[in-house]
Amino acid sequence: MKVKVALIGLGKIGKEHLSELRRSDYFELVAVCDKEEIQEFGRFAFFKDIDEMFAVSKPQAVIITTPSRTHKEIILKCMKYIKNIFVEPPFTSNLEQAREMKYAASINNVKIAIGFNDRFNPTVTSLVREFKKEKNIYSINIIRACNCKNDMDIVENFLLRDLDLVRFLTNSDINLFDMKKIIFENQDSLAIAHSNLKTKNNILVNISSNSFYPQYRVVMEICAESGIYLADLAEFSLCKLTSNGRVNLKVENEDFSIRNEHKYFYEMCTNDNSGPLARVEDIIKAREILK
The missing domain is CATH 3.40.50.720 (NAD(P)-binding Rossmann-like Domain)
Incomplete structure (x- = not known):
């Protein structure tokens, strides 16, 4: 019912x-x-x-x-x-x-x-599936950006999402965090932030939040024991780089x-x-x- x-x-x-x-x-x-x-x-x-x-x-x-x-x-x-x-x-x-x-x-x-x-993004769904096969995840780099400038608070709208995404993907809390930020004189709100953190299960994470990109972009690079994952959450794509070359991994092409x-x-x-x-x-x- x-x-x-x-x-x-x-x-x-x-x-x-x-x-x-x-x-x-x-x-x-x-x-x-x-x-x-x-x-x-x-x-x-x-x-x-x-x-x-x-x-x-x-x-x-x-x-x-x-x-x-x-x-x-x-x-x-x-x-x-x-x-x-x-x-x-x-x-x-x-x-x-x-x-x-x-x-x-x-x-x-x-x-x-x-x-x-983002927990239900098709690329993230595929990443979760791949992570279950990995023995170790070493580092994660995230860029989330758009051409928004004064239109939004990037900490409230970008960084909070990425902190949740890191906790969700790593299945771990965060125990170390540092953020450097830039507010330009002609801007009303935070324009660029760069965050470094470490999860309790010892994964190092860098997050770049930027309001000056020409278009919306959310990309991740993950270093794991079996290779490097390149994930695009905006374009719904995921590939893996290994010593044997590049492999495109399956991702649903529609966002449900x-x-x-x-x-x-x-x-x-x-x-x-x-x-x-x-x-x-x-x-x-x-x-x-x-x-």
């Missing part, structure tokens, strides 16, 4: 969730809530007020895709009505709010999933990351099995590294 869900927020990522929810095998979309009124995209009601949305549509779960500065207020309001919440990262504006949300979820018996969709997030969110709603979805504890650990 499908779970009745409401979508709060209809920006770029909200519309991607909407596209999947309209054809979902797991959820029945019963309501959309946003500040700006929209044309009707399907058989669901539109609301500008969250309390009215819950009173009228009575969803069993909610997906929140609004800006992070609004998350705390919206999450606390949703907790009055439902027990299953999915939130797009960075989840909250700071570590203190994340801890506050964890406590509120605990006392209200609410389950919260965080949408770090949001669909897979919905699948595991449904599992969380129905039997508390969130699978590879990130939880509040994961965002807290990532933010603790940055503190």
